[in-house]
Amino acid sequence: MNTSKRLAIFQRLAEAIPEPTTELNYTTPFELLVAVVLSAQATDKGVNKATAKLFPVANTPQAILALGEVGLKEHIKTIGLFNSKAANVIKLCQTLIEKHGGEVPRDRAALEALAGVGRKTANVILNTAFGEPTIAVDTHIFRVANRTGLAAGRNVLTVEKQLDKTVPKLFKKDAHHLLILHGRYICVARKPRCEACCIADLCEFKDKNLT
The missing domain is CATH 1.10.1670.10 (Helix-hairpin-Helix base-excision DNA repair enzymes (C-terminal))
Structure with a gap:
């Protein structure tokens, strides 16, 4: 071509x-990160339904850790593979706090080091949250x-x-x-x-x- x-x-x-943008609902890079991790093999509509209940209760790494894995599962149990996704979200929250001051890094290698985050998810975050091409x-x-x-x-x-x-x-x-x-x-x-x-x-x- x-x-x-x-x-x-x-x-x-x-x-x-x-106005091309994601159909996942989010207000911060962290909310987007969680939503994208949850969206693997799931629809954006289904993820939005779950995060509409989750984010008002917990939308920071600290708040999700306070919720705990069992509490997180209660909020996302309508999403496919919610058990493994909950475990990954808890792990990535721990890493964000321990290594990045609770903030989502604007760096591919650091993003891909997070639980549940591969190259595709890292690219989504870099593009949608940070405006990278x-x-x-x-x-x-x-x-x-x-x-x-x-x-x-x-x-x-x-x-x-x-x-x-x-x-x-x-x-x-x-x-x-x-x-x-x-x-x-x-x-x-x-x-x-x-x-x-x-x-x-x-x-x-x-x-x-x-x-």
């Missing part, structure tokens, strides 16, 4: 999605990147590196959410809504569903 086509794709996505490749971005021809790759790291190289600088900060939201609502997995797609004529997907 050539540079001008990439630029046109992101220009159109930005017009179609004027990182791209966290989830299932939506992986699908959209490969399907459209924006970035081809058999694994998420390859796709991330391709996007990091090729996304126009002007759209680098918003690319993560533009691609996720496009994948979540238009370029869906089973039957992409090509007839409603703002980049259908630019997309290089061979099996477009235009009817």
Whole structure:
């Protein structure tokens, strides 16, 4: 895919999605961190439902530790894998207090050292909480990147590196959410809504569903 086509794709996505951001509800970097850890293999809607009850009670590392693992589980038991997620959140709270003064670090290595946090989650925090131009490749971005021809790759790291190289600088900060939201609502997995797609004529997907 050539540079001008990439630029046109992101220009159109930005017009179609004027305020690209996460659909997780949060007010601080710590709340976002907890929400993203809880969102693994769960829907944003389900996480928001749980955190709407959790955050008014405990939205700092100290408050969650005071709640304890059993108390935390009570608030997040509607989310899949809540037992392991509760254990990870407790551990990451302990690390934040012991090593970072209770604050979420703005550093990839430090973030990835936290329990329950991998490269994808670290990228989300760096991008959404701190405005860094990182791209966290989830299932939506992986699908959209490969399907459209924006970035081809058999694994998420390859796709991330391709996007990091090729996304126009002007759209680098918003690319993560533009691609996720496009994948979540238009370029869906089973039957992409090509007839409603703002980049259908630019997309290089061979099996477009235009009817």
